[in-house]
Amino acid sequence: MAEHAAMNPEEIERLLAFDREHVWHPYGPMPGAVDNHPVVAAEGVRLVLADGRTLIDGMSSWWAAVHGYRHPVLDAAVADQIGRMSHVMFGGLTHPPAVRLASLLVDLTPEPLTKVFFADSGSVSVEVAIKMALQYQRALGRPERHRLFTVRGGYHGDTFADMSVCDPVNGMHHLFTGVLPRQIFASPPPGGYADEPDPAYLDELASLAARHSGEIAAIIAEPVVQGAGGMRFYSPAYLRALRDLADEHGVPLILDEIATGFGRSGTFWGADHAGVVPDIMCVGKALTGGYLTMAATLCTSEIARVISEGEGGGLMHGPTFMANPLAASVACASLELLTGRDGRGRDWRAEVSAISAVLEDGLAETRGLPGVRDTRVLGAIGVIETVEPVDVPAIQKITMSHGVWLRPFRNLIYTMPPYVCTPDEVARITEAMVAAARSL
Numbered sequence: 001m002a003e004h005a006a007m008n009p010e011e012i013e014r015l016l017a018f019d020r021e022h023v024w025h026p027y028g029p030m031p032g033a034v035d036n037h038p039v040v041a042a043e044g045v046r047l048v049l050a051d052g053r054t055l056i057d058g059m060s061s062w063w064a065a066v067h068g069y070r071h072p073v074l075d076a077a078v079a080d081q082i083g084r085m086s087h088v089m090f091g092g093l094t095h096p097p098a099v100r101l102a103s104l105l106v107d108l109t110p111e112p113l114t115k116v117f118f119a120d121s122g123s124v125s126v127e128v129a130i131k132m133a134l135q136y137q138r139a140l141g142r143p144e145r146h147r148l149f150t151v152r153g154g155y156h157g158d159t160f161a162d163m164s165v166c167d168p169v170n171g172m173h174h175l176f177t178g179v180l181p182r183q184i185f186a187s188p189p190p191g192g193y194a195d196e197p198d199p200a201y202l203d204e205l206a207s208l209a210a211r212h213s214g215e216i217a218a219i220i221a222e223p224v225v226q227g228a229g230g231m232r233f234y235s236p237a238y239l240r241a242l243r244d245l246a247d248e249h250g251v252p253l254i255l256d257e258i259a260t261g262f263g264r265s266g267t268f269w270g271a272d273h274a275g276v277v278p279d280i281m282c283v284g285k286a287l288t289g290g291y292l293t294m295a296a297t298l299c300t301s302e303i304a305r306v307i308s309e310g311e312g313g314g315l316m317h318g319p320t321f322m323a324n325p326l327a328a329s330v331a332c333a334s335l336e337l338l339t340g341r342d343g344r345g346r347d348w349r350a351e352v353s354a355i356s357a358v359l360e361d362g363l364a365e366t367r368g369l370p371g372v373r374d375t376r377v378l379g380a381i382g383v384i385e386t387v388e389p390v391d392v393p394a395i396q397k398i399t400m401s402h403g404v405w406l407r408p409f410r411n412l413i414y415t416m417p418p419y420v421c422t423p424d425e426v427a428r429i430t431e432a433m434v435a436a437a438r439s440l
């Protein structure tokens, strides 16, 4: 990585000054309140900062870069596709990378999911899923069924329909009062992954659904892991209950697998923890191995048929960069690598369970620390929930001094390491998290 010349201090200061004044960062004020850290390269599981320091990326670039950076197979897939075409419109045209990727997705997802809509980000794939549910209900002659049933504590993206199904408090619904559609919310799933399901909660889900039965278009949830809404893991029994309610009320179950998909929680799909199969499913984040933005919404043949026979005559969505060939090529390469189909002998299940063991071991000592409310691990996800909201720059200073990049939010210090991290690298991440927890 030495060939990536570090920037000199004046160059860094100029870059940061412009960044602060003109470049908006996620969920941030303008001008920026704190400096961002300039990155000039990334390789393997490490980010290279402009001042020459390297950091193990405990975030996998927001849970996407499961194979790390500059992976030779993924680099080659993009380079090869650039030599053919970087993009063509998808209206009236198709191409091999899109068809190959659709075929892989149909193969890797549960059997009833056979139809694939390519979206250009996770948020858009959730919009598309919601649109599918609404067009489906209209086509069935039930336009009064236009509300979504979900649980609090969720996160489904930042566009308007998505925000309406995010947790009302974390999702800042009060900023958009009167604008967001009002959805039907049950309480957050209580307890943890391994806790016995609470019969009172199951009753609450059932009675809320019964009360609103005639107006529910679909049920939407993240399977078993609630990600950006609070990094909580809930009992698979609750997911089975949502599946049963969807069947009972004759509405599709939409599962948002954008964070959980492709092995992150220890099973290939989050829904596999519960043996549940959705009618509509969103995938994104790790789909392209973190190389390019792409997501997809899959649905059953029946939902596709009803929508297509309905008044619009099709699904009313079609992004400019739909099925982008570069993204589709690298997604194919990433999925083949992940599932060992390319014959390289990678085994995501072994990788995730090895990471899980190191996270469990390394984070155990944080249980019972004064500032820590809960420490939990599921698959390759390690979470320390603190009692108070954390001072993010202060925590990052500690983790960076341990050579690790993390981005805590609210009261959560967590990691989702790239699957290619060695046990030693995962241990470095847990050491950094322990040091951060001890500082509270």
Ligand SMILES: *Cc1c(COP(=O)(O)O)cnc(C)c1O
Pocket (backbone or CB within 6 Å): 121, 122, 123, 124, 126, 155, 156, 157, 158, 222, 227, 228, 256, 257, 258, 259, 284, 285
């Ligand atoms: C990240 C995420 C999204 C939004 O995806 P973007 O690509 O950021 O638009 C939606 N749902 C879940 C569960 C996510 O984790």
